[in-house]
Amino acid sequence: MENRKTVLISDLSEGKTSPRVIATDWQRIPYTCREFSGVMVMAHGTMSVPDICLDPKLTGWYRIYTGMLHTVGDEGADNLTGFALSGDRFPRYFEHYYQGNFDRAPLIAEAFWKAADMTGQSVRIIHPENGRPCLSNAAYLKFVPMSGEEVAEELADWADASRKKLIATHDMHAAFCKNPQTTEDLVAEIAPFAESDASHIMLEYYFDAKDPAFTDWFFTSMDGYETFAGTGDRFFHTSRAGFVARGEDPYPAMAEYARSLGMKVGFAYRVNMFAAHPPWDIGFNAKIFRENPQWRCVDRDGSEIARLSFAFPEMAAVMFDLFRRMIRSGADGVHLLFCRGVPNILYEKPLTDAFYAETGLNAFELDEEDERYIDFRCRYFTENFMVPLKQAIIDEAQKLGRKEKPFLSVHALADRRTNRFFAIDLEDWAARGLVELAVAYPSIMHAPDDFCYNKQQTVDLGFYAWLTEHYGLATAVDLLPRGVNPAEIVRRANEVYDAGIENICIWDTYSYPHRKAFWPVVRRLGHKKMLKDGSLLAPPMQFTEVLSMNGLKVDKYNPWWCL
Template sequence: MAEILIADMRRVQPREALGEQPDVGHWFVCPYSAKHFKGYMITVPNGISVPQVRLPLNASGPHEIYIGVYHGHTPFVQDATAGYAGARHFLRLRLSNDACFDTIESEYYSPIKDGFHPEKEFTLNEIMEVHWRDANLTGQALIFANASGEFASHTFASVAYVRLVPLKGDMWQQHQLESPRDDTKRLVATFDGTFYGNYPADEQAIRAYFEPMRDSDFQLVMWATSRLDACYYLSKVGTPLQALPEGYINRRYLLTRDFQTWVRRGIDPLAVAVKAAHDCNLQIYGSMRLQGIDMPPYHQFHGAVTFMTQHPEFWTVAEDGRRMPHVSIAFPEVCQLIVRLFREQVENYDLDGIHLLFNRSYPFVLFEEPVVRDFLAKFGEDPRRVDRMDQRLWGHRSSYVTMLMRELRAMLDEVGAKRRRRLAMAAHVMNSVRNCRYFGMDVGTWVKEGLVDHLIVHPCTSIEELGEKRVMPATIAEFARLTEGTGCRIYADLYPRRLPPEKIRQRVIEYYDAGADGISFWDTYARMWRKSEWSMIRIAGHREELKDWAKRASSFWRKVSIESICGISLDPRYGIQTHG
């Protein structure tokens, strides 16, 4: 059976949703001529009210689904060709029997943040085709919608064509090989609570973050539950996110505003997330940042009164007495609050464990009064006078964090005994064992005492030069030696966030060869919409098979040259970049 190319988007229904001229309320139909075929694309601005449209597929059986998108000569595309990562466009889509919409995001790169990837350079006379997913298409249609939310403002949704490739013969065998098995469930997703600025609006929007991980190699989801006591759920121990005043200047203004929808409805988004995760056969951990504040003058955290804003006496303190914008774990009051918050989460929600983000809001212990007092009693010296590289100082600061970890492990064992299961603990840590020790994380003791089940190694600020701005394979080998023979699993946090599929494949193989048990993906919400990359990521737990999948990685993305749109030439020799 041959592949099916649907290039005439005038076939979508209802026809009344289409317009031959761009106007509010309609998808604009644009005829185009590509190198080997002609078609009609549809496009519409995001953030405006426009009907969803339905495309009959007239196909049966399992297929690969590829979507061709064109984003046009907009300011954001101009930014992209100049190398800015902010050039994003969004198309929402689902099959007719799907429970919620998925999203396709344009795949541009910033040479500064993401590196230089010439194989994915594009021009403004090219359609970008991405592998969306595999599915049984019997009786199915495709439904398209534009995106809402401020994160999508000044962007467009477009569909140029749909390409369906039947899964037969070798293609079916490859599809079967890519199916998840117990031994491939090695991937970790981290949702740190920003969601491009807009908090999920409803139950379907939360579920949409879990569905792309269904039938994949993902096993664990670290889901943001709080920044210390500023909570992403209807907490009674902490304070649910509070809205900022209208027009308030803070990068979390939209997030806190959107969260109030859940507060008004009395529906707990954490309960929704837990159910969505388990429905997709995923484990979900409550994830906490230990809360620093934004850089001044925009430092008002969530615009709400929090433990940190109420108690500056529990902030970290530098050698010279200056207060630093982090809470200190050296204070029992801080540790007690952390334990109470996590206890509330595992007692009231069907979470599978907890997760601490030690890769943000550090340092957690400096020269606070208890630290100085205890160091003097133990060593007879003032810690503010010793060299910052003194190992006694490192060990002393780490002892407070280790005490917190012991208290959390004891609490989890207590609650787990009542639930007749082990509740796990995971932690994001620094990019070397030495760097961890300097910042107060004695990971060796954590592992030896069985306090943690998962360590996720993240590229962080370093006290020494460690090479590229990513987790190096040598670092993973160091952690693997530390955990050898224990029940603790090591994960490499894959950076940068945006990489072409083949480079993802190569880097993942490097980490496995160095001893990683699995791979983690920071800000997973920002990766799952970049579909060619996601197609590689979701099968990255196939440790052995990956070595043979270079050709497969290259199949997830391609460019299709177009010669004209609406009868207007896009010949790059004649100033396409300066049109208008």
């Protein structure tokens, strides 16, 4: 290691003094700990401040750690700080959320950032400025030298394709809620996945920038309300509208960058995201739904269901057009989010008439789970929607001169019974070669009037393992780890692999890279050995007690009265 030593940079002041909050520069806060002292930097709210720039004057490879004050944030503000090396295209943002008791002194949380060759590189510390209030801080940077053997292991790990077992999802709503103004702002959303085990990334598709009329008619929006559910939703609306007004399509650049990182790119759609009951109708109230009541789903009792039915050829044609647009915008394939959009076909006239013509039976007189009607509904949906959809995206790719056929993948439901009830016939689709990947999502039907969204750990692992074994269909299980700790994520991942399923999916994967306790686990869910031996759960953070800040003693009588 050429006698290189660990370097701790705890004075981030750039030689400046600004201990009080001012609107145009970072607050520079002298602090002391038991073993070292320094000057941390902090920026509040919507302050516009220059980046902190530091040159550690290092050569060779180092593991880099950030030290951030682990405290509650400003009320109503994000808690994010950006860090970037001079050679990085995009910063990495980390949260400094508080986990602990209010009777404790403030802590500095140290977490791993990245391994990098620091030769000739400087560091920037960044306060996000996108119109949303944000509290940013940094207390120190630590550089731990790597041996030649460690560097070789790191590079080999990055190049190991066998670990690419993570199916990443990005709903893109969160991206637009950040108020992106350029394509580059959205491409940055992909950057954290460079350090992950992701083989695929599924990006939700929210507009066709080249066709404002279609975008206005088809996609959910808040047009005409003159009010928004929150600041994020306002930005979601205004930033998307800006891209459409400029005719600027960010999706091709996002796809190109993801491919440069070794991922396949699917553009995803929640297959019936047209309407919702209050209060969600402020965002889910598309014109296509309002203007076409004749295309709505019909239940067994003849009542209308707030979905549009793909049994109607006109509606199916609209969906085929949507997915062709995705291919034109640069997707390697399309991903159907059935987990956020069933039913899509129930008892509509084209379907029930065809059933009667073939069987002489009245579907409305049968039990809801009568296998004769379930079988027919599955076959009808396969032949009238899935087969032509597959052909439509293949034809579109051929028009564009692509050599590789686009993939078709799905987020399906928890078990065979639930899937088939909603006409998701994974066995038939696998046998016909219609889908290349099926992700199991924990939404399950206990009875036709008892369908549970987001019911964690309800996936029938045996069924999905059998699909792979019998048909060769690639499968994954969405762990949906909401409200659980990293240890539980590891346990669930091991359970999936032990069942014979080869891939893991994490819903809203984009929500983890800034979470320092979670990302070290989530990004490496393809590392089976580390999952098994427990090394993936090595402490992601180290904590150092702060004794004083800005001359105030905080270790004994900590002033939590402000909260």
